[in-house]
Amino acid sequence: MKFGLFYEHQIPRPWHDGAEHKLFQDALAQVELADTLGFDYIWEVEHHFLEEYSHSSAPEVFLAACSQRTTQIRLGHGIVLMPPAYNHPARVAERIATLDLVSNGRVEWGTGESASRMELDGFNVDPKCKREMWAECTRETAKMMCQSPYAGYAGQYFSMPTRNVIPKPLQTPHPPPWVACSSRDSLRYAARYGLGALTFAFVDANEAKFWVEEYYEIFEKECEPLTQRVNPNIAMVSGFSCHDDEETAIARGLDGLRFFRFGLAHYYHNGSQIPGETDVWQLYKQTPQDPAESRAGIGTPDQIRAHLEIMEDAGVDQVVFIQQAGANRHEDICESLELFAERVLPDFKARDAVHVEKKNERLAEATERAEGRKPALTSLSEIPTVDSYPVLRQKLEQKTEETNNEMSDDGKNFLLSIEGGKRISND
Template sequence: MQFGIFYEHQLPRPWGEDDEHRLLREALEQVELADRLGIDYAWEVEHHFLEEYSHSSAPEVFLAACSQRTRRIRLGHGIVLMPPNYNHPARVAERIATLDLISDGRVDWGTGESSSRIELEGFNIEYMQKRDMWAEAVREAAKMMVAEPYPGYTGRYFSMPPRNVVPKPLQKPHPPLWLACSNRDTIRLAARLGMGALTFAFVDPSEAKYWVDEYYNTFKQECEPIGQAVNPNVAMVTGFMCHENSEVALARGMEGFRFFGYALMHYYITGTHVPGRFNIWEDFKKNSSPDTWGGPTGGIGNPDEVRANLEKFEEMGVDQVIFIQQGGRNRHEHICESLELFAERVLPDFKERHERRMRAKAEELAPYIEKAMQKVPPIEKLDPVPPVESYPVLLQKAGLDVTDATIGKKLAASVSGAVS
């Protein structure tokens, strides 16, 4: 089993002038440390307008910075918001490919939609259309990373003429695809589409077994890849803070983890938010209790407790556990100490077992992967490829004087159809 660290970039109020700068600087130092310690993944979310809960609106920038401070750790978009109102599919393809190149092929491409009203309506996205937007954008962006040129697309939510989207990623045909999953319906969807399942439902190990079994049974029987490759994997999240003294670990880690859950519920389920005014941290301190957040805390405790809890996930077939270590007001130095202790006392045993397990898994899934890949539809090959004249050439063909100062208006009036 592998391990990752996860970033929302949480920043409870009140905010000082340098707090966002400090938050991001410390997160970069944590990723750099995790790379040296042998942690496998660093995952970075994309969210917008979710004050205090997530100040991570430009993950491609943060991950690019990580790529230049690390050498081995994989850099996961966890996730890219794919409806085109957030990110045009061509821009996603370009950014993912560029990050993959500058990181020497270490990118994982997680995808999703968000279900928070504050984000969806902030980008004029209809709630009932977001899943179809996501599917259309993921399918076409994956094609853009492969096709030379991309043959173009006329769809319901975005359209684009034939273009060669460059650069192309280092990993072929494209970086591994993942889907954010919050329930067993989305677990099945990820498996059917040949995507890894990034599960953010905070399930305990006993329930994780049902999720894992459902995922792999569906993958074997129903997979029709949405991308140009498959990525059969299940990752799950848990709280994290490791210390020799379990009481210290709980004292350092539980409040931040409970705030994580409280702020999540505020934006997605229970809250009424006033942008720029509401103080979630203050509300949390007034209304929370030790059982406010009941998510699994398998990564919080002393090394022996953490190892025992994580072994239960391993036994259930989970491929990766992702740690929620940066939550609430968890302190940078405590996070770093925790990662170091985990790497020294817990990680080596899992590393040793992981390679054997991956060989067995690859052998088991090989025929199912081969069957799934036969269902990837071929990308249309344009022949001939339609030429694209520059504006001056187009104007000359239309009989217009390219030196005319009013050419913009004439272009719009005379040749708008030709350039649309």
Template sequence: MKVGLFYEHQLPQPWEDGSERKLFSDALEQIELADRLGFDYMWEVEHHFLEEYSHSSAPEVFLGAVSQRTKTIRIGHGICLSSPNYNHPARVAERLATLDLISGGRAEWGTGESASLIEMHGFGIEPEQKNAMWREGVERTANMMTMRPYPGYDGQFFTMPTRNIVPKPVQKPHPPIWMACSRRESILRAARHAVGALVFGFVEASQAKVWRDEYYQIIKSDECVPIGHSVNANIAALNGMMVHENAEETMRRGLDGFKFFGYSIAHYAVYGEHRPGRTNLWRRFQTIKDEMKETPGSGSIGQPKSVREHLMGYADVGIDQMIFIQQCGMNKHEHICEALELFAKEVMPALKEREDERVRRKEEELAPYVEAALARKPSMPELSESDIPNVEAMGIVLERRTGKDYASAGGTFADPTRGGAIPMASRESFAKSTNVD
């Protein structure tokens, strides 16, 4: 079973000058350490307006920094909000391809819809629209990364003319696609779209096995029709994690942070009422934290032996990856780093044992089903050469609109919106170059 780290960039109040800077700096150090220790993945979310719970509103910037401070760890844009209201599909394609290029082909493409009204309404999205928005955004982004040029689109949620989106990613046809899942129905939907399931729900290994088996049954069935241009048949689960030789110290270091993670999800997505810039989640959490029960997701908070046994239960039922939440609540940076090192020494070897063989057998087993699924995917027709339009430059359009000569033989283009001049070839010289194509 592979292992990864999960980042929300949680920052409970009170906030001080420098708190956010330290938050991001600490996270980079943790990921750099995890890379050296042999962790397989790191994932970072995209959220907006979720004070204290997630200050990760521009993950593409943070992940760019990660790419330059690590060597082998897979870099998960997990998730990139996929509605065109959040992120135009062309911008997603550009950002993912750039991340893939600067990381040497290590990008993973996590997709999702968001689950909080404070985010959705902030970007003009109604809950009943979000699934259709997700599908339109993901499908079009995948096409943009694989087509030259992208033919254009007039859809329900965005419109775009013919353009060639650059750059293109290292991984062909595009980075592996994943989908955020919180319940059984969304896991099965991920399988129908032939994407990996990022299961952001906490269940015991026995329940995870049920979901895993149903997921792979669909991957092997005619229901599986890829939304992208590849099949990413993987299921990942989520656990809180803190490891220490002393059981009592482990709970002191990690349990409250994990409880706060659950409390803040409930606040923004289920029960809470929020006054932007005023509500103090950490203070509210203190009043009820002792009443909160431990969940299955806290099983990786403990001594190395118990954590190893707990995680082997998930590995034995075929979960492909376990992702760990450590940076949550008031968990301390030094405790997180100590836990990473102890985990790598005492727990990880058992999880990595026979992993290469497991992956090889799985790929052999799934190969005919992957081929069949890709054959079922409907393709977006490529444009014929005669249908690729000529896109006119601003000077041509302005000349036609105003009757003025903005591309004079003097060799400059006067921009009326800026009052400046840009050096360029003369009209006559430029005309010669257009015949090269």
């Protein structure tokens, strides 16, 4: 089983001068430390307008910075918002490929939609169609990363003409694809589409095996890939705070995990927000907490090991720790990472290679079948020529003469409006 770190970039109010600067610099230092300690992944979200809960609105920038301070750790978009009002598919393909090149092929391409009104309304995304937007744009973005040129597309939610989308990623045909999953239903379509499942629901360790079994059963029997690469993997999130003294681990980590859950519910389920004014941290502090809630991942090295061994036995491929949450201190986070790497990580590292080998053997036939069902790449009998505006003007003028000036008024106005690639006034 592998291990990752999850970043929302949470920063509760009140905000002092330099707070966001410190937040990002601390996170970079944590990622650099995690790389040296042997962690396998970092996952960086994309969210917009979710004050205090997530200040990670430009994950491609943060991950690019991480790529230059690390050498081994995988750099996961967890996730890219795929509806085109957030990110045009061509821009996603360009950014993913560029990050893959500058990181020497370490990118993981997580995808998703978002479900918060703050984000959907902010970008004018119709919530009734967001799943279809995600599927359409994810499928076409994958084609852009491996087709030269991309044949173009006329779809329901976005269209573009034939273009060669460059650069191309180092990993071929493109980085491993994932999708955010918050329920068993979304886990099922991840399996059917051949995508890694980034399971952001807090699944009880003893329930994890049922999620894993269903995911892999569907992958083996029903997979119809959405992208040009299948990635049968399941990752699950967990709280995290590691200390030799259990009470210290709880004091350092539980409040942050609780705020993570509270902020999620606030923006997605039961909250109301006045942009720039609502103090989510104070709302959280005023809310009674359940003393019996799960503290999985928070405790001594032995307690955390026992929790993770249940996940490992269930067949979970990766556990992603939520350590940068709420008001958790940078120094405490680093100390937890170091202690975990010293006392817990080595045993799992030693067993992971065997797990991966057995899984690959078990899934070999299913993976081969799925690869044969990938979406077809459109073949172009002739690649269209794209003239610069001056050349287009010359051709249109020539055509005008040949047709005895029978061009429409709109066509004539267009000829007048372009000169040297610039649009000019007709006044």
